[in-house]
Amino acid sequence: xxxxxxxxxxxxxxxxxxxxxCYAAVDLPPWGSYRGPYGDVISRVAVYERHxxxxxxxxxxxxxxxxxxxxxxxxxxxxLGVMMLLRREEGASTQDADKVSDDYRLSDTVxxxxxxxxxxxxxxxxxxxxxxxxxxxxxxxAGVVLASVPLLLYVCENTESFRxxxxxxxxxxxxxxxxxxxxxxxxxxxxxxxPLLTNFLPLGQTGDVFSSGTIALISACVGVEVTxxxxxxxxxxxxxxxxxxxxxx
Amino acid sequence: xxxxxxxxxxxxxxxxxxxxxxxxxxxxxxxxSVICLAILQSSTYILLLGIGYRVGGAAPIFADIAPGKITVxxxxxxxxxxxxxxxxxxxxxxxxxxVKAHEKAGxxxxxxxxxxxx
Amino acid sequence: MMWVGAGLLxxxxxxxxxxxxxxxxxxxxxxxxxxxxxMALVFFFFQAPDVALSQITVGALALPLMVxxxxxxxxxxxxxxxxxxxxxx
Numbered sequence: 452x453x454x455x456x457x458x459x460x461x462x463x464x465x466x467x468x469x470x471x472x473c474y475a476a477v478d479l480p481p482w483g484s485y486r487g488p489y490g491d492v493i494s495r496v497a498v499y500e501r502h503x504x505x506x507x508x509x510x511x512x513x514x515x516x517x518x519x520x521x522x523x524x525x526x527x528x529x530x531l532g533v534m535m536l537l538r539r540e541e542g543a544s545t546q547d548a549d550k551v552s553d554d555y556r557l558s559d560t561v562x563x564x565x566x567x568x569x570x571x572x573x574x575x576x577x578x579x580x581x582x583x584x585x586x587x588x589x590x591x592x593a594g595v596v597l598a599s600v601p602l603l604l605y606v607c608e609n610t611e612s613f614r615x616x617x618x619x620x621x622x623x624x625x626x627x628x629x630x631x632x633x634x635x636x637x638x639x640x641x642x643x644x645x646p647l648l649t650n651f652l653p654l655g656q657t658g659d660v661f662s663s664g665t666i667a668l669i670s671a672c673v674g675v676e677v678t679x680x681x682x683x684x685x686x687x688x689x690x691x692x693x694x695x696x697x698x699x700x
Numbered sequence: 701x702x703x704x705x706x707x708x709x710x711x712x713x714x715x716x717x718x719x720x721x722x723x724x725x726x727x728x729x730x731x732x733s734v735i736c737l738a739i740l741q742s743s744t745y746i747l748l749l750g751i752g753y754r755v756g757g758a759a760p761i762f763a764d765i766a767p768g769k770i771t772v773x774x775x776x777x778x779x780x781x782x783x784x785x786x787x788x789x790x791x792x793x794x795x796x797x798x799v800k801a802h803e804k805a806g807x808x809x810x811x812x813x814x815x816x817x818x
Numbered sequence: 819m820m821w822v823g824a825g826l827l828x829x830x831x832x833x834x835x836x837x838x839x840x841x842x843x844x845x846x847x848x849x850x851x852x853x854x855x856x857m858a859l860v861f862f863f864f865q866a867p868d869v870a871l872s873q874i875t876v877g878a879l880a881l882p883l884m885v886x887x888x889x890x891x892x893x894x895x896x897x898x899x900x901x902x903x904x905x906x907x
Contacts, residue, residue: 454726454811461725465718472714481706483755483820490752490773494760497774498767506760506771507868510778522782529789533796579871586763587867591785595875602883658763681880684792688799688887692894705824712827716834723838731843731889735850738881739834742857745873746830749864755820759865772865780869788876788884795888802892806899 502654503584503663511589512666512673516648520633523673527630530680537687539698556609565607572600583670584663590670594677601682610693617686622679629676636665636672709750716743730798730808734791741787745780752776826860843889847882854878 480486493506493514503509511519556562580593605613616622640649648665655662691697704711720740727733752773758765760774802808833853840846854877861870 457725458722461722465721469714469718473711476707476710476714479707479710481703482709482750483753485752485754485757485773487773489775490760490771493774494762494771495768498762504762505868506762506774507777507781507866510774511781515778518778518782522785525786526789529793532793536796536800587759587761587871589868591781592871592875595880599879684884685887687796688884688891691891697895697898705820708824708827712831715831719831719835719838728841729843731885732841732846735843735846735885736838738850739837739853742834742853742877745857745869746827746860749861749866753864757865759867761867777866777869780866781872784869784872784876788880791881792884795884799888799891803895808892 498657501650501663501666502657503666504657505584505586505589507587508583508589508670509663509666512583512669513648513650513663516637516669519669519673520637520648523630523633523676526677526680527626530626530683533684534687537690539690539696557606562607565603569600569603569607572596572603576600580671580674581660581667584666585658585660590673591677593670593674595681597674597678598681598685602685614686614693617682618690622682622686626676626679626683629672629674629679632672633669633676636669709746709753713743713747713750716740716746728809728811730801730810730813731795733810734794734798737794738787738791741783741790744783748776748780748783823860823863826856826863830856830860843885847885847889850885851878851882854881 493510497506497509497514498504501509501513503513576593576597579588579596580590583589583593601613601616604616637648640651641647643651645651650664650666652664652668654664657663661667717740720736720738720743723736723739724733727736752775754770754772757770757772760771760777798808801813805813807813830853833849833856837846837849837853840849854873857877858870858873861867861873
């Protein structure tokens with residue numbers, strides 16, 4: 452279908468849909484007047500029932516932990532898909548191509564600024580990950596922040612150190628362990644006769660770092676998995692450019 | 701008749717949805733269409749946000765306010781967190797497919813990649 | 819206060835349209851990064867700090883990074899095909 456015909460069809464039917472949408476949206480309650488019951492119930496009871504001051508993370512890792520389990524396995528499967536599509540096969544014959552030389556280093560100013568940034572990022576990442584149940588943050592955000600540390604290292608040093616960190620087998624093992632330990636923490640209450648993903652650990656005192664039972668633990672597992680997942684994706688995309696080996700046609 | 705201000709998030713969500721869809725349809729580069737898909741997904745954030753907002757409500761973090769105070773809806777925010785993660789992951793997988801298509805066919809234009817070759 | 823929110827939402831609408839209409843892919847990555855940070859601002863205004871933190875890390879860090887990695891890998895392949903063609907020719 453020609454492009455102009457496609458756009459004209461889209462504008463016609465899109466216009467009809469937009470009119471129907473506006474006709475339906477007129478009956479919605481006005482913006483800013485949330486009336487539903489569940490948000491208010493959670494706001495009232497989350498701190499007392501789970502000893503977690505962050506209601507959003509309490510919902511994510513406890514009240515609706517099953518959805519987050521599905522989301523973690525979506526992440527795992529997508530990284531699996533990326534690796535299957537783009538990874539170089541073992542033993543395939545390769546041709547050497549141009550690559551960034553191992554000794555190539557950026558200017559001293561950039562490296563001097565990036566080194567303290569590494570320290571600050573690591574500390575910040577661990578802080579966000581461990582305080583998931585107390586303040587905004589949690590496992591996923593910490594995972595992405597920590598995954599940027601090898602990239603900063605790549606800016607500071609050369610490609611060799613980046614390659615050695617991200618192509619290590621430990622990254623794959625950590626990712627699998629992160630996803631599996633979430634599932635295992637969910638399955639453990641079944642041994643005690645409780646439903647799946649029950650918060651069965653002692654809840655501790657509100658405001659402590661080691662409070663709210665399995666929420667902190669699940670948050671840590673998710674953080675480990677997300678860090679490893681993003682590092683794997685970054686290395687899979689960059690593998691050819693860093694090593695300079697392209698598979699023969 | 702409700703004021704346009706009362707429905708603003710819902711209208712902006714519809715506008716973003718149609719912008720993303722228009723970009724997807726009229727795209728000439730596969731990576732451009734993947735980014736337009738990300739814009740399309742972000743329209744749902746605005747919609748969910750508009751549903752859960754309450755004027756004068758505080759953030760649902762009780763580290764420094766007393767529980768039971770009027771807050772905005774935390775359930776919808778939990779849904780949005782999952783949504784953001786899924787967007788990142790879907791874009792990663794789609795980009796891997798785009799890179800592979802470029803390797804096999806040598807082109808990234810969706811018009812030229814139309815027929816499926818076994 | 820609602821007017822600030824309304825202004826931010828209109829800015830989001832305009833920026834979204836701008837990202838879609840950018841044809842060159844490398845410039846679109848920069849626009850996507852800006853869009854991500856703007857969405858994080860909107861989330862902050864709407865009293866959703868957790869989601870805002872997520873959106874900053876994903877929409878301004880992970881997403882533009884992955885798109886840039888994909889583009890650079892495609893360019894690397896194309897550059898090497900051309901170099902190989904010139905060597906063989």
